[in-house]
Amino acid sequence: xxxxxxxxxxxxxxxxxRIMLECSQTKGHDRMxxxxxxxxxxxxxxxxxxxxxxxxxxxxxxxYSVSRQAQAKFSLSLESAIPNQTALxxxxxxxxxxxGNTQYFGPGTxxxxx
Amino acid sequence: xxxxxxxxxxxxxEGAIVQINCTYQTxxxxxxxxxxxxxxxxxxxxxxxxxxGLEEKGRFSSFLSRSKGYSYLLLKELQMKDSASYLCxxxxxxxxxxxxxxxxxxxxxxxxxx
Numbered sequence: 001x002x003x004x005x006x007x008x009x010x011x012x013x014x015x016x017x018r019i020m021l022e023c024s025q026t027k028g029h030d031r032m033x034x035x036x037x038x039x040x041x042x043x044x045x046x047x048x049x050x051x052x053x054x055x056x057x058x059x060x061x062x063x064y065s066v067s068r069q070a071q072a073k074f075s076l077s078l079e080s081a082i083p084n085q086t087a088l089x090x091x092x093x094x095x096x097x098x099x100g101n102t103q104y105f106g107p108g109t110x111x112x113x114x
Numbered sequence: 115x116x117x118x119x120x121x122x123x124x125x126x127x128e129g130a131i132v133q134i135n136c137t138y139q140t141x142x143x144x145x146x147x148x149x150x151x152x153x154x155x156x157x158x159x160x161x162x163x164x165x166x167g168l169e170e171k172g173r174f175s176s177f178l179s180r181s182k183g184y185s186y187l188l189l190k191e192l193q194m195k196d197s198a199s200y201l202c203x204x205x206x207x208x209x210x211x212x213x214x215x216x217x218x219x220x221x222x223x224x225x226x227x228x
Contacts, residue, residue, distance in 0.1 A: 040220065042201070042218045042219060042220035042221055043201065043218040044218075045216075088154075090156060090157070094214065096214055103147075104159065107155070108154075108155070110154075
């Protein structure tokens with residue numbers, strides 16, 4: 001079984017709809033991250049969380065919110081989706097006790113907003 | 115702030131050696147990562163350097179010079195499956211909520227020809 005899972009893997013929605021993307025991990029890591037990837041722009045950090053009670057904004061948090069329901073679960077919400085939020089979304093995890101704090105990525109969610 | 119620069123595209127032939135460069139500017143450096151990403155898939159961890167010098171892992175090696183703000187990924191005996199995007203990422207040495215954050219370059223798309 002995959003260590004980091006994301007649901008759904010693909011989603012098509014309409015402008016104005018509320019969307020939730022979910023991420024679960026079995027790695028036991030304390031840190032979780034949400035990124036979006038657009039062609040030519042690389043990976044950009046949306047939000048990250050160092051533990052259940054900790055939430056931090058990344059570079060592009062406007063229009064997004066997150067919830068860390070448990071150590072293993074971190075969800076990303078688009079309250080009112082707009083077309084320029086069409087992108088590939090990745091969840092990642094890391095453990096600071098690992099000397100490098102290497103991040104491990106989920107398989108991604110391809111979101112299309114019409 | 116942080117700035118990471120890497121070439122957009124590179125091409126090479128099967129069996130050859132290719133070097134992908136990455137330069138960075140930051141106020142607080144604490145490690146340099148390389149990830150491989152095949153089209154539509156998750157980034158996967160390749161290597162990590164925190165001290166100057168060369169780290170070798172099979173066909174892949176990564177080099178770091180902290181004084182020059184420079185790293186490279188060296189791929190030997192290229193195979194068709196090495197066609198992918200290679201992401202350079204710098205780890206933040208900040209305190210509190212920024213500690214351990216990764217800042218990604220836009221990726222270098224490598225195409226390996228037969």
